Amino acid sequence: MTPVRIKPRIKDDEYAMSGPDGRGDEMSLERREFLKLAGGGLVVFFAAGDGLDAQEGGQRGQGQGYPDDPNAYLKVGTDGRVTGFSGKVELGQGTLTALQMMLAEELDVPLASVDMIMGDTAVCPYDGGTFGSRSIKYFGPALRQAAAEARGILVRLASTKLGAPEDALATKDGAVYVLKSPSKKATYADLIGGKKIEVRLDKKPPIKPIAAHTVTGKPTLRSDGPAKVTGEAKFSGDIRLPGMLYAAVLRPPAHGAKLKSADTSAAEKVPGARVVRDGDLVAVLHAKPDVAAEAVTLIKAEFEPSPSTLDNGNIFPHLKEVTARTDVVIESGNLDEGAKLATKIVEKSYFAQYVAHAPSEPHTAVVRIDGDKAEVWASTQSPFRVQQEIAKLLGLDVPNVRVRAPFVGGGFGGKNAGAQIVEAARLAKIAGKPVQVAWSRKEEFFYDTFRPAATYDIRSGLDAQNRIVLWDYKNYHAGSRSSQPVYDIPHKRVTGYGGGFGGAEGVHPFGTGAWRGPGSNTNIFATESHIDLMAETAGMDPLSFRLANLTDARMKKVVQAAADKFGHTFAKAPSGHGYGIAITDYLGTYLATMAEVAVDKASGHVQVLRVICAQDTGEVINPEGARMQIEGCITMGLGYCLTEEIRFKDGAVLTENYDTYELPRMSWLPKIEVVLVDNPDLAPQGCGEPAITVMGAVVANAVNDAIGVRMDMLPMTAARIKEALAKK
Amino acid sequence: MDKTIRFKLNGKEVAVETSPERMLLWVLRTDLEHTGTKYGCGEGYCGFCTVLVDSKPERSCSLPVSKVEGKSVLTIEGLSKGGRLHPLQQAFVDNGALQCGYCTPGMIMESYALLMRKPNPTEAEIADALEGNICRCGTHKRVIAAVRQASGALKMKVVDHDAR
Ligand code: FES
């Protein structure tokens, strides 16, 4: 199918995703001022109805839900163009396009007349942040509802104007028309005419049934494509403000290493350089970023040694020792009973190393402070959290801080944290000028909030019929997402030790956090590797074994869809073929992935030849976008499978750049096939993360099938595979 | 010591007062406000900063500006003409060969250089030429498809930026 083409209209007056250019617009806008900014569009007030889906962001922060007022989500301009507002951020996941499609669909306006403003705290409804594949799942319904209400009001206004009852009217292409004589119509622009209108609807109109959809569900090209292929798309580092200085910050050699002294005299001699110090924040400011970076290397600094004694080797015993807290995630049946039923017990431990987000755009922020107001442009997944944080830091009122996330060059969970923004704000305050902080790749690898190293102990049992009757799963520090098995197991317990992926005091030598499919990508590696091991113990092929232990019909359908596409017949592993399978339910998205690999026994090198993924995401808004996300997950996922690993020692991060942190390159690319399993009756589920979470397991299982070696640690580097083969 | 460095940028003569040792990337992004070219690693590993110097792809993060004196530099901003996308850019849009878009300028410039050398490359040749260009979002498959489309659909009009 040829994708539909839409053009985003970049509105320079409002920086509609074109990013800001720093011209002297209003610094901060309160709610009512927003209405002014939004111009003479539809301004309506609605009766408060039953709540929309509680906002997921409420968990973090202030328990704020999405507003009930459609004005917060959209504006119909005097020209009939529609502008949507979302506190979500476009990180590359394609939410921008999907939201435009949902708005166009529900409001009945042409897709090409929908603009979107995202991630701007001054004009967008509060949002807890862009993570967890939740933009369409949670924000989508709120936007749809708002659009449905706006359409309802337009119909009411048209009813008076056209002298026809509401139920004799319909909407299409930005106009309300009389069903029986379609030439009698009023455009949305006519109806609003730039006037402020206040209407109340006592009942929320229903949203459109899927069968009536003409925009959503159709493969549609990304609307940000043109801006991104011309270099016009603005990222935070592309913001240029008058008088702006670039900062280069003095960094410690290791986490936990405190600054003892700094001799900045040589740096100060660099023409144009200004050295500033605020406690242990020492930085060089300069009108040229590269000159600042050069100058900071001239600072002679002494640091205390880091107290950390951890490294890649001793981290795993350490993780077992520091189990700060214990959560029983699920418990049913009785483990002793399960053990009694079992004729075979399968026990194994699994391990995962620290992994970096390594977004292509390093963390960047620009801060401008003007009196009691501040403006922030930042590569962040959470502009509203940043707004709170910066207001507090600078002692300003929250509404006086305007945070904008222009295009963000990848986040994957790593841009929930924003230490660079705090640095830029502190430096801007001292300098009295706008300051940009853009981390170098080395800083990015040092200050990233890594996917935590984690370890697992699994003890499971099979009865005489090869049914799984026992599952005792202990997860140390990965976080509990996707740690519950999708199989039918009568006696099971899943326990999480430690403080989740965010870590807890004394656990990790550096920051850790959510990493695309957090918790899940290592939980599924452990779980689905272990299921394969059980299939082997049962003497069954991995596909039949899974199907025999599943009753969920939706899951079975997905597994079957993957198997049909894959076409190969699984045999009991190791078959020598190199076929693998892994399945999961990621927060309601069901998927099954199958892979074929070739392993070079001499070098230990794994080449993934083919990956097919069948995914049931519920209703798919933009099939093109969904495919891109799944393909991206598969391709990105090869890295944490095979090479990505942070090397560290005594608080120092030894991985400093892409030479030692190998990301998947073109030569790695397998043949990728995606099957979108049709399930339009289920509300849209998440799509940005699910397909990456099975990659560790599917490749490990395929490697085992190829060479009869069960890799228990991620990443499965060539060296580790060679070593395992030697031990075989 | 600052020096006046002259070169052609997307067909136009430019002159910059700068230390000749500074890397071209920063001169482009800061002094000349051409922010389409991106920083990713500073050491030649990622390709985000790729530009063409006299039709050859170069990593601008590692190329002192003195090295382009008197030469012709083509950046991502120089490809589209009169508001129309270059067919290679259009192919990236049509194939969805971008997500966050941060690697995209470098990908396109490297592909552009490939198509100049080899107007009809195979998929393997495309992959090979782009091996030094990272994409964290995992657009690899579509990038290869985009370059194939561009090479098939157009007789790569080699834009002679000197003549423009
Ligand atoms: S920034 Fe130049 S190659 Fe990475």
Ligand code: FES
């Ligand atoms: S599109 Fe994001 S790095 Fe390539």
